[in-house]
Amino acid sequence: MASSVVKNSQFLTRLFVRQPNVFPQAFSNRLIHKTAGVGQVSASNIVTSNDHVDPITGVTIPEFIWSNLHKWEDAPAFECGVSGRKYTHGMINKLSRSFGAALKQHGLKRHDVVCLLLPNVPEYPIATLGAWEASLVVSPINPVYTPAEIAKQVNGSQSKVIIALSQFVPTVREVQKLSSSLKSIIVIGDAVDGCHSFSEMVKVNSQGVEFARGSQFDTTDELALLPYSSGTTGPPKGVMLSHSNIASNLFQMTRPGYVETNFFEKGDEQDRFIGILPFFHSFGFTVVMAKTLYQGAFTRTLPKFEPPTFIKALREHKPKCVHLVPPLIAFMANSPDVTKNEFVSIRAIMGGAAPIGEALITRLLEKAGKYFFFQEGYGMTEMSPVSHILPGYTKNTKIGSTGVILPGTQCKIVDPSTGAALGANQRGEICVKGPQNMKGYFKNDKATAETIDSEGWLHTGDIGLFDEGECFWIVDRMKELIKVKGLQVAPSELEDMLRTHPDVADVAVIGIPDERAGELPRAYIVRKKETLSENEVKEFIAEKVSDHKKLAGGVEFLPAIPKAASGKILRRELKALYLSKS
Incomplete structure (x- = not known):
């Protein structure tokens, strides 16, 4: 090369x-520019950002x-960490x-x-x-x-x-x-x-x-980016993001008081990032790569995660802000090769892509031996990808929160059974409306209608709540998606593959917790032949998928897959079964 x-x-x-x-x-x-502020809650329980911005068109x-x-x-803009x-x-x-x-x-x-x-x-x-x-x-x-x-x-x-x-x-x-x-x-x-x-x-x-x-x-309609995402359920689908979607989201997140990164001005030190989050993923694409160019930052790219190369980048490049997903946060918190010295230049660490957890964040903060701001965010590919960010003024007093909504954004917590918008400290599905919301799924009107309702609200499939300060918290997930090292794995995709095996009568796939990966796919199978083994199932899948989709969470055989009267797989029962044995 x-x-x-x-x-x-x-x-x-x-x-x-x-x-x-x-x-x-x-x-x-x-x-x-203004400083980040909390939103306001309407009588109909819709949270609206006080920091108004128009869509970028x-x-x-x-x-x-x-x-x-x-x-x-x-x-400098980009430097290869290898060559x-x-x-x-x-x-x-x-x-x-x-x-x-x-x-x-x-x-x-x-x-x-x-x-x-x-x-x-x-x-x-x-x-x-x-x-x-x-x-x-x-x-x-x-x-x-x-x-x-x-x-x-x-x-x-x-x-x-x-x-x-x-x-x-x-x-x-x-x-x-x-x-x-x-x-x-x-x-x-x-x-x-x-x-x-x-x-x-x-x-x-x-x-x-x-x-x-x-x-x-019309830049709000002109397609620019077509990443593939499983959304709230099902196999990967093309997410239609317009020029306006991406530009608006960059503008929203970089207003002062939101993301802990700065525009490069004469006389100031240039912000430096580590480009370890994959650019094919929406977090790495927009929040690292595109933001590097928009804010005049300097990013050292790493083609894959290798501990020595990553640690070398921390020591030599001296990043001001580090963008990480849970497995990388766990590595920094737990590896003896990462010491206080690697935190010296860091002003903030921004985490996202999957739930992180208060315990892991606290462990990381304690290891640093100095103050830095841990900034958790929330979003999904369908939102370009950011809708919420924890503002700097919280100064690590809201660890575990995904923060406030971005400027120009509205959010509501909806009762999944009634559709009613709920008030503070009540759990429900997170729904978002803003200029960052996708146009829809590529040539898939059915999936689009299942995700964006007639009023323009994008239903995330995540369960959360907001507190009295309008900070949001993710507490559970409605959607069936599995997150392995921040990457999406759709259970239905693996299930469809497993159903093609001649000895599989029925199957269900769930995600099980894993400290390093966040979650791992685990298959529950009803056999046609008792001779079918776990290794045979794993090998059958391994030759068809990339590493993060392999059944690293194991295979278990059951006499029947638990299902509702509608035929829907009761994945919560399978998760409870796994946890009862672990």
Whole structure:
């Protein structure tokens, strides 16, 4: 890979040409900041943020992200934690425009879908913004997926191009056999016969090319990002996020008093992040990668979690804010290799993607031997992804809370049985309304209607409550989803696979608690033949799925799967059965 991907910034510097600031002045005038405040509860028990913002409209995501590029275009933006190759913000801007021009020359048209099969590498934002400049739609894919899993997303999104590392090409070749829409492969790394070279495409002259402009279309409707999520239930579905969705969510979360990160101003020290959360996941994509560019921060990317590399990044890069999911928080709290020295530069740790728990957070705070703010957030891919954030003024007095709603957002707690909105300290389903809410699921009106009601409320499937200070707390989950290291596993997907085994009569999959992973998938099976073994079931699944979907939680055989009269699996009974034996 290092032979064809830039090892340093020399050739990029030769390419760099200052780009004019095309960001509309009308929008710049709206950048008026206030301090985070609590919301207000209406007589109908709807919590509304006191910090009002309008949805960001009339600009594309690149136009929005580059609005303040002139302030930090020469500052570093992304550095590879393995090879050391580095790009400045100005280079990311220049190269993404060149890549966008090359994609247009390639014959791709507005609304065509481009899949990214990449780990966290500095080229990820170049490929993403280049696709957006060319009016294309980006669909990120987990690079550890099997060819069958990748093909399912490629076919579902009708993607025409995959951008991948050169070492992933054999996998993509297998995907091509399973897909009729996939036409081209663009490789980052060593040249591969029959594939287009990313390093050559970013040399294309972008002068005079007509790029996407928010003034040309309705940005609230223009599809930009198509990640796949299981939502509240069922197999993964394409989540339609518009330019306005992503831009609005970035604007909401970066208002002062919300996320504990800062815009880079002259005379200030640049914020530094560790890019360990996968960019194919909405948390890593928006809250780390996109926010790096929007706020002028500097991120060291790590393609995968390896303790020595992660600890080295903490020591050398000295991050101000670290974005983590529960397994990484547990590693920092429990590993003897992480000492007080690794916390010296840290001003805040931001956690999300799955419930963290007060005990683990407290252990981490105690280990640091100094004050830093632990900031938990809440959201889902369908909300671009953030709806709640714990504000800094709480100063670790509300550990375990996911905080207040973001500016421009409304939230209510609904009784699942009656649909009535509940008051403070009453448990119910969390429902959210705001400019960050998705357009819907791609070509799946039924799933969209089951998630977003006629009044525009997005039903999260999570059970929570808000206290007298309008801080929200997650207490349970209605949805069947399993979260393994922050990654989604849909029980129905595994159940459908297991039902194809000739010796499986019936099956149910649940998530069981695990200290390191958060949850692990566990299968309960009714056998057709008594000879069917746990190992046979595990191997049957293992060859079909990526690691986080494997049945690491075990397999148990039952005479019957507990079900309601409607035929719905009673997963709570299975969880109670497991806990009674553990």
